[in-house]
Amino acid sequence: MNSGLAFSWPTRVYWEDTDAGGVVYHAQYLAFLERARTEWMRAQGYGQELLRLNHDLVFAVRAMQIDFLRPARLDDALQVGVSLRECRRASAVFAQDVRRGDEVLLTATVRVAALDAAGFRPRPIPQPLLDGLKALEGR
Template sequence: MTETTGPAISFSWPIRVYWEDTDAGGVVYHAGYLRFLERARSEWLRACGIDQQRLRDDTGIGFVVRDMHIGFVAPARLDDELDVHVAVEQLRAASMKFAQSIHRRDGTLLIQASVRVACVDLANMRPCKIPDDLLARIS
């Protein structure tokens, strides 16, 4: 089994907070941060040259979140400009562990997250090996 551990090239994706992201108190609703983290991972894959729709159509595989640990440090508010960071922390044969964080543009840390995604055969939702060509683009 191939396993790589350690910091990888970091990727960042900008996001602005809109009304739809906030709760009655004007702060980002806690579940909204999951969408921000997901968007950044998807854009990271795209930056690596991986089209998730094509991957699904051509191979029948995809990536699903297996587990996630989130530390909420400070709130984001309406109109805040955020940067969502993604770094591969661990790469295994059938999974990846990401270190992610969300910062306000002024550098304030808002969220720290550890996210493990599994590569699965979408027909039966069983884990499968990440194809070698994807591994080469990711690492």
């Protein structure tokens, strides 16, 4: 089953993702969200290594708002959704969710900042890349 968002990345809950009760530890959701955003970027032709090498650019999480709605459990098959909500000159905002089938377990809004890869200082997104990302807003 796909996420309700534009892009969906599958994952499964392993023992290492859970607490002693077999429930996904809250911090593990951050890894699920990060991996899905990385795969979304790769699917758009903007893999992280390519951005670093060709544009001296990395994205770093600046802020997150997460609503934990229901727990995921050991061995659950999950879909982690991603949609680019907004892209600005030096940042982007993603809508994300985690689902088990049709059931929404978590929703998140994630703001990432554009940084130069060498010094991790804020920088604008190069114009051709910005144009490409802006074309993906809402998709």
